[in-house]
Amino acid sequence: MTLPFFVYGTLLPGEHNxxxxxxxxxxxxxxxxxxxxxxxxxxxxxxxVEEPGGVVCGELVTALPEAYEELLGALDRLEEFVPGGPGNLYERVAREVERPDGTDVRAWVYVAAPAVAAQLRARGRLIAGGDWRAAHD
Incomplete structure (x- = not known):
């Protein structure tokens, strides 16, 4: 399945990754x-972390067709995601993302794996407004 990517952290424009x-x-x-x-x-x-009622701000990134497979593999490695891997920090899931014009597009999103999500819910620091860049500027 060829989908765009939704990024919300170090893969945002201007960030290191x-x-x-x-x-x-x-x-x-x-x-x-x-x-x-x-x-x-x-x-x-x-x-x-998937949570009803929340919103995460980020960028919708569409890969060049000739770069898609290489980019998918590179991002999976960056996020330490292995399909079905018990030690994953992130899971890659397909979710609807809203564009600026109000339309939705299905995209790959790296979300916290279940064990990580449980730890974050219990002891993590929530980023108000769901905007990582605004929280770190």
Whole structure:
């Protein structure tokens, strides 16, 4: 399934991992909003945790067709995601993301794996407004 990516932390434009992983590999980047999730501050990077009523602000990134498979693998490695992996910090899931014009598009989102999400809910620091960049400026 070829989907755009919704990014909300170190992969945002102007952040360190954007230059390392996305520069030259994208056809489009535009603001997006993920509903049904909240954002927690992690050690150096944020985690989206699925939560009804929440909103996470970020960017919707469409890969160049010729770069898609390579980018998908690179982002899975960055997020330490292995399909079905018991030690995953993140899970890659397909979710609806809202574009600036109000339309929705299905996109890949890296959300906190269940064990990580439970720890964050119990002891994590919630990022008000779901905007990591605003919280770190």
């Amino acid at each position: 954007h230059d390392l992983f996305l520069r030259g590999r994208t056809a489009a980047e535009e603001p997006g909003r993920l509903t049904g999730a909240v954002l927690y501050d992690g050690p150096g990077y944020p985690y989206a």
